[in-house]
Amino acid sequence: MRVERLGQDKIKIFLTFDDLKDRGINKEDFWKDVPKVHDLFNEIMEQAYEELGFELTGPIAVEIFALPAQGMVVIVSRGKSNLLFGEELEDELYALEVTLEESDFIVFAFNDFENLVTASKLVNKYLVNGGKLYFYKEHYVLVLEQSDVKDGEVDNLIAQLSEFGEVSPITAAVLEEYGKLIIPKDATKEIVVHFS
Template sequence: MRLERLNYNKIKIFLTIDDLMDRGLTKEDLWKDSFKVHQLFKDMMNEASQELGFEAYGPIAVEVYSLQAQGMVVIVTKSTDSQDEDDDDYSDDYIEMQVKLDESIDIIYEFETFENLIQLSASLYQQGVKGGTVYSFNGRYYLLLDEHQSVSIETLIAVLAEYGSSTTLTIHRLQEYGKEIFKDHAISDIKKYFLS
């Protein structure tokens, strides 16, 4: 489980498939209202409190994004509405959740440097992966791949995770605000220009 503070009222929690399996859960279980899911959320909030000082109580919004074969990203936002002091009807443990679920079929990975993409391209090219589109956005690089590749999704994700990290940025945001650097044949083009 990886936690990141996005701002004063919002945190991002990345759960891998292994994190879920360690707790006896699958991605499909997160769409259900079960004891294990409640326990997972309680564990996440306890860790967020310890690591980030993020205290979740009262109304919060929870957005759960399922990433293709990568795990889940959970965005937790505390309500910014000022609470009346008359809200003593609820204990400090009370949490009112509004849950939004979304699933992304795009495989998008974020890279800190272009050198990471070059190294990734060498590895993927050897495995027969030649496509993809690369974007530059806010000083980082993003590789978009579709799920139809010459290697299994699990292998593809494992190789991608060696050089970059999954992101919750959507393809629509990258297309609108990012700069397209390589289109459709990114892996083979990077190999051609930087590794030959």
């Protein structure tokens, strides 16, 4: 489990499927209201407090993104207001709003172009198509669809990409709207051709 601060009132937690398996949780449990998911959330928030000083007060929103063969990304945002239905909340209480999304995209962000070039060289053998490349918030973002990956090679692809980049919860729609499209198709193959 990896915890990262995205802003003063927002954190990101990445859970691998091994993290979930160790706790006896599968991704379908997130769609149900089961005690072990509550225990995991409490563990996440405890780790966020210990590592980042992030405390839960007031209303919070939790977004959970299921990423194919990678795990889950949990985004926790604190609300600005401590008012709920016109009444002040007690400091130790919080209102919880959960959004669950499952993605058919594999999205990796690279903060260094050389890392992207190295990763592209390694992963092309697992790909039918090389995906799209965007530039967004100072990162190169590679977007692959499940259909871009050869059958049975998703785990190998994820393992290789994880060595050089980070799983990203950014959606393809956000990238299309706010990112700069650099290579519209077969991105990893184009990178290898031009930068090897």
